[in-house]
Amino acid sequence: MNPARPSLDPELRELLAGMPLMSGLSREVLEQLRRLPSTPVEPLLAHRQVVRRETTVRAEDGAAVPLSVFSPASTDRTTGRPCVYWMHGGMVMGDRFSQIDIPLEWLDAFGAVVVSVDYRLAPEATGTTLVDDCYRGLMWIAEHSGELGIDPARIVVAGASAGGGLAAGVSLLARDLGTPAIAGQMLICPMLDHRNTSVSSRQYSGGPGVWTREMNEFGWRAVLGDLTGDEVSPYISPASAEDLAGLPTTYIDTGSAEVFRDEDTDYAGRIWAAGGQAELHVWAGGFHGFDALYPQADLSATARRTRTDWLARLLNRSGSARPARTDLVP
Template sequence: MTDTLARPPFDPELEAVLGLLAESLPPSITPEMITLMRQAPIVASVDDLLVARGITRRDVTIPGHEGADIIVTVLAREGRTGTGPGIFHTHGGGMIIGDRFVGIAAIVDWIERFDAVCVTVEYRLAPEFPDPYPVEDCYAGLLWTAEHADELGIDPTRLIIAGASAGGGLAAGVSLLARDRGGPALAGQVLIYPMLDDRDASVSTRQIDGVGVWDRTSNVTGWGALLGDRRATGDVSIYAAPARATDLSGLPPAFIDCGSAEVFRDEDVAYASQIWADGGQAELHVWPGGFHGFDMMAPHAALSRSMTETRTNWVGRVLGA
């Protein structure tokens, strides 16, 4: 792809981190790299994190799309009793990699701060399980969470959905499914630099090409795995690519954030704008100089701390915590 445009500068502190990441992360992900990336070693065990933070874990097998078994994990503070907020989590990974614990550290913060219960879903990945498997698995997980709210200790009026990157796109797609299928009701949707548009037509996708953490080539790889030959055609559902939706009315309040120097910037801004145009509520933050996933990869950077605090404050307001 040769039509790369000049991009906004990276935040200096984050650019230094990118330089270090470049030693271990490829600039672009191509289809033949998917299997190898799935084999990459895990830096730290999620169980070590949970034990250190006093969080209990319970794995449950539930019916996913077309009744096949999938796993969800229920996370809560040790000794928690009573009823409180619920968080349904859809993980990131470009639709092609990752598991239900990717990005879970941020959710653990909310579990602690708001005494929430989190259900995180192991949806099946593309290309082995293309659309609609990922979004339908996630919707099945949300249905299970709502149906078991009492035993989980979740107040159904204080249940939100949250996801980052591909998980943000899935959270948006599930929110649309819940609207169009009459439930479950959601109090909010947290769309963290969400992956929303398969068409590869924005300015920001042309700006982030061969640079950063998730570039234009990687994005085409992810969407191609999910949609196959349907990518960028007229045969793509709004639940797979929520940017395709022309009516975003009737949705729960949305929080959307992203960096100014990432592929998803323009589609995320457009999604918030469409929600406002359709009479809905959205809070949008575009962090100057942020690359994709910078809050997870450089959590101690000043911009990351601001991003995380702003997002957490919104969650607290929506949950009434």
Template sequence: MIDPELAAAIDLSRPPLTADGIAERRAANRVVTDVELSRGGSVTFTEEDADGVPVLVLRPAGVPEGPPVLHVHGGGMVAGTRRSDLHVLAEWVSELGVTLISPEYRLAPENPHPAPVQDCYRTLTWMERNGFGSPIVAGTSAGGGLAAAVTLMARDYGGPAIRGQLLIYPMLDDRCETPSSHQFLDGTIWVRSSNITGWTALLGDARGGPDVSQFAAPARAADLSGLPPTYVDVGSVDVFRDEAVGYASRIWQAGGDAELHVWPGGCHGFDQLAPDAALSRRARATRLAWLRRTLHL
């Protein structure tokens, strides 16, 4: 059951995403304004080029550049921009003094796997060459899955070094066969059929088959050892609930460091869609606390 405060604040009647509806979904994306990004003048931002990937770089105003966070936006692999999600996440810059880099990765279906994750990893290597330091790699929804994939790439390719990964209701498993995937068929923001549409756009006919790479769907990884400290959160009313819980559990089983939160009554994207709700404020404060500890702020 969705938290009553969230249910009152969020339009839960949005139709499921279909392949024919991708263009309409993109056109309906929330536009984050310059005023929202600046957070009353506490944040400055620039558009930069990361080896061919457009990035938005947010910095704390009036202070030396802070510890870096690479944040990957959501959008089901098919929508969103480098400004997506930042009307809320700019508080990481204003509250903690971090420098946040948000890449404009290529979207499916026009650019299927591996294009999106390649753009995110290219941004990470650009950050290393340009002296940003070892970042937290974070992501929201589809961006959470891409953040997890970039972290696996960095482990398997021998770098760049990553200080931690922060996965916000991440999209991790193309098979869409967990109990929560079958549980939420309607009545919430991102339902099973929408999820299948997004994964099919990314992977085509390979979706759900035996040959999907861990760098496309991180839940496919056979080995989750050797990963940096990890934060995973998800709502209890989310198709991604069980794959997120499973990912954190497998990190523990591999001897790793993971912090997991399942927010009771939280639907997909709840903190973005109803940022003033009590549950959203709790979720954001808990992420900030993990970032502060992990960055030693």
């Protein structure tokens, strides 16, 4: 018998009732999901004054890793712009336009340059390949900051779900290699721990769902390949890192009704224990990815607004930032 579960937010429960939920994830199901159309980015750009650029960086093995760069068309600035480097969720599916509406809100609010990376997906890519792809993109941003009009002291890494885990891994990698500087990391319901042993992971086992313990196990098997035990790098599974000291200022949020709740709250606690700075929000009644799936819900709007407020404080500490325009946040 599964443990009791926190109840869903009433509005989210009603919205979720109309959504077909997956009962499991397999190679066959994954192939079907990958055949679905990619997220169209053009409608999101239609009402914005944005300059879009497509480029690639080379991974260590020579593979091309695509990057999309979205810059405000306005040139009315006296200092370099902040940059949000976005890592999409999915790990086994999705692309650089997945959940891109989230960081584009910060382009609106702060004039931030948004860069999104198309890291290679598991199970075709395994081990540290995914996080290495993301780190290569971060290095490209730092090396081209002048050309992009970016203030190198105000680069923030951000991601949701598996992308949040990749952002955390990139921050660990940049810390250990000593470059480049990262002003902050925003980890949205991040996937941090391959061990999948927390209370919340057991609570969300069995039955259909947005993201269940069994789906999580499938995802981790896909990315780890043959790696086991101590072979699993903390850059892949950040919760396994022994030392969380020296990380950039961190924002973590999660729902009370989701698989990743406990590993996310534990990660924040370990950053505090190491003397670091982290802000943690656990949204009561939120399921995995609630704010991305239903941005119109009251809880979603609050979660997204709270992230923007945190980012405004961070950017104002590290340099000038335009005040957040809350009318642009749903």
